[in-house]
Amino acid sequence: MIFKALFQQLLTKPVTNCFPAKYMPKSVVGFLAKVEKGEAKLTPPVPVTEGFRGRIAYDREKCIGCQLCIRVCPARVIEFKPEEKKIRMYVARCTYCAQCVDVCPVGALSRSQDFLLADYDRFSPDLIVE
């Protein structure tokens, strides 16, 4: 029977991490603005693991403009800038497979730990890596 297990549940700590706040704020945007001002405290998200595939980080200096990443990207995230021989990534399209990281011959791309990337504008500066 399940009753014993359920009573045990009552006494244990909940597994859910109450992110961003213990009680749901009336407006999440308003709450985040308050956090920025220092009026409220954010419950941090569950930390990600070491090898987590988050937003791709780009080292502009190392990039040699070989365009291999553009060839393997399944979501066509990456755009080539011919005049500078560098790339621009639209993170809103990214599927976070990190195949571009594997293919890059000079190690200009790497996986970062960023995952809180929700935005109202898909072309916002947070979502464009160049």
Next chain:
Amino acid sequence: MKEVRLEPEEMSEKKLEKTCPTCFEVPIGPIHPALKEGIRFTFWVEGEKIKKVDIRPGFMHRGIEFMGTKRNLVQLIYLAERICGICSVSHPLALVQAVEEAAGIEVPPRAQYIRVIIGELERIHSHLLWAGVAAHELGFDTLLHYVWKVREPVLDLLEDITGNRIDYAIPIYGGVRRDIPPEKYPKLKDALRYYRSLVDDFVNFFLRDPSIEARTRDVGILTREEADVLCAVGPTARASGLRKDVRQDWPYFTYPDLEVKALTPEDMGLEVRGDVYDRIVVRLLEVVQSIQIIERCLEEMPEGEITSVPKVAALLAQLKKAEGEGIGRHEAPRGEVIHYIRLEADKEAPVVWKVKAPTYSNFMPWFPMFEDQEIADIPIVAASIDPCICCMERVYLVRGEREEVVWKEELLRLSREKTKRVASRLARHAPWGRKG
């Protein structure tokens, strides 16, 4: 062997009207709260009993095979991964097998072990997910929350190994993309020990619970003969007593060394009845089996390379030259998945890519399962094969010349035609129109 008829003659629609004038037609779907995905069931019911069922798929077609022929093979892996969110390693595993066969790429043993480990971890999380859904369909939401809570550790483990909870992006042609370093073995073993300790609880909560037994025993029966004739696969077939498993019948990766056997309720000392209860039994047995397989893999895994073609650019060049066709099959949590691929030289994209998801085979067994069931049993019987409609949809059927969707213009045209037809008939029968 007993003859199995899909549509007994006395059940055909016209005869049904004659023999069963009290039958009502109950449509469920394409969009319905009892269903997770779009599919339409039409039930002919007499009172509470289902007399006949008709099923129409085709609402969730995404044209994924067509999209695949517009991408190169490395991009294709990530598209294949997104055929199904729950079996998100099964489809790429079948695909890489097909391409490796077509292009003649060898896979190092360590990579094969890692593929098996990820595949079996996925089986554990998929079966737990199904157990939660089944509990929810029975109206036992407490159990749903409990099961999904204990499913979290395996997802965390997958995130730790591969970098994401689902869509692991781990297989690549010729091996895997990430190694499992020996530092992570203790974590894996801890998680397996945790699931081993839960098995007794699961048997108590699911199999010894009187209300679950009452709702699932002798509900949605699929006999052994029906399962065989209708080509059921996966746990659905095994719950009917059919010892059928790709890992046993056509072993691949390192499964031949692991001596995997297809499990049926007999392995738990139960009589096979082929009902929903048996499907729960088989899935619980398979969770235990997966734990054993992973434990053995961790012990036997050799050192060495994880891929035979480490440079992706070289891999792309090799695949571009490759010519031929290949078939890859993998035992996904829901059953057998088959990928067929045809490659031509100097073409980066595959010429043909064909995917068969397990639900496609488990679709026909729904017909005998639904027969003589009650309306209230529809959700649990439908969920008992663990359907994945989106993965299955390969075509959208347009019957004859006419499209299925009738737009305003078409409707107007039909209406005008009918007026014309009726008017001409009226004119023929009207006294002033009669000649002679």
